[in-house]
Amino acid sequence: MPRHFDPTLVNDRFDDPGLYVDLAFERRALLFDIGDIAGLPTRKILRISDVFVSHRHMDHFAGFDQLLRRVLGREKVIGIYGPAGSIEAIGHKLKAYTWNLLDGYDGNVSFRVTEMDAVGNMTSALFSGRESFSRQHAERRAEADGLLLKEPGIQVRATTLDHGVPVLAFALEERAQINVWRNKLEAAGLAVGPWLRDFKEAVLHGRADAFPIEVSWQAPDADTPKTLPLGQLRNEIMRVSTGRKIAYVVDCAFTRANVEKIVALAKDADTLFIEATFFEADAAIAAQRRHLTAHQAGTIARLAGVKRLVTFHYSPRYRGEGERLAEEAQLAFLGR
Ligand SMILES: [Zn+2]
Structure with a gap:
């Protein structure tokens, strides 16, 4: 019964970003970003125990409703993690529906939402189906270590990047x-x-x-x-x-501060999943949109000393040129 991360991108590299990490040993899965998840079969959605949301642009967050639809009536608690404002955002999403019939279900899903602000303070709140998803007991933790999830077997650490808005990047590590x-x-x-x-x-x-x-x-x-x-x-x-490590990085400008934070977070990871939204030839547009180019993504991967680089979140303007984007990133990764 080896513990294994089995990470797979949820969608095509030109479509909504998302990484599904199956933890076979624990019969559950983690999801990094929750844009369109229609491509995930229901049995996979039902394994999701924790969802890590980088930020709330639609392509990273709109799939919460799809998750909610599938887990309604199931007895389970799902952890949702995101930047500041996540508790209020989930609260609003849940308030948008009418819940007078929840009593009739066999089980009830709850969401424990944890948000991390730019200095690492964390606040959690619970939304229980049993209570018609009203917000319950917010608790605040002041821990600057960025550890969103800390279990005996795995941990997930986050750091805050700048994309015009705060964006969380994540590292998942097996502890042993x-x-x-x-x-x-x-x-x-x-x-x-x-x-x-x-x-x-x-x-x-x-x-x-x-x-x-x-x-x-x-x-x-x-x-x-x-x-x-x-x-x-x-x-x-x-x-x-020693445990395996993967890192997930999307939506950030190529600034010195961002690069330093990503390199520290992803240091020596087995696999770095990182956005490569634009070609280096369009670096000016990338800077304006506060996204990375493929060349920049590969450079960061090299600086972090990761073993393997996977790029995604390609701009739809390059549809049909995905292999060239991947190649530009790999060349920078290899230092060529
Ligand atoms: Zn995005």
């Missing part, structure tokens, strides 16, 4: 990747099973070596213990590798 040696497991007489999940959780939570893990044996008898200490299992059947 735990692999079980299957051959060593079997050689020890242990059986593969759901207990491995508890074992990994215990490791990720940093439990003590003596922490007992309930195990399954291939051939249990009177002598096989029901539990083994975490430390012993960790030494015998487990290997930890």
Whole structure:
């Protein structure tokens, strides 16, 4: 059961930007930007647990209604994260509909909205279907670390870029990747099973070596213990590798401040997903619209030392020339 990010762009590179990251291990998915998501099948939409919104230009946010339509009546809490004003914006979206029949549903969806302002202060509020999506208990956290999501297995960090309006860029990181040696497991007489999940959780939570893990044996008898200490299992059947990292960057001007922030955020990422809206030949228009050119995107990727570069959010004016845009970015990435 390896933990894997499986990131895929939601749309064609000329259409609304969005990155769907399946977390197979946890049977859920993260979504970065929520423009048009009609291309996502319902089963994929239903896996979404958290949505990260860079900013609220329509091509990055209009799909919230499509999500809402699919999850209505489901018992789940979905996290929404965005720049300042996100709580009010989601509140308005939810207020636009009539909710007198929510009582009749088996389950109710709730949205926990967290907004981060330009200095990193975070405010959260809950909109519960049970309460007709009225806004409940806002809480404020003053943490300048930019960590929007912090779980034992993964974390998502954000930084604020300038696009004329504040735009969030995101980095998703696995905190550690735990692999079980299957051959060593079997050689020890242990059986593969759901207990491995508890074992990994215990490791990720940093439990003590003596922490007992309930195990399954291939051939249990009177002598096989029901539990083994975490430390012993960790030494015998487990290997930890450094976690993977991906970064998602859209809609920002090629300014010194933006470049420095992106480079810090995306440092050494396995994959950088970054907008490449214009050709370098149209750099003047890019600067005016506060977008990146393909060449600039590739330059940033090189400065950040990422392993792989994926460009998207191409201007529709270049339809049919997507490969050339990608190539311009790759050449800058390789320093040519
Ligand atoms: Zn955009």
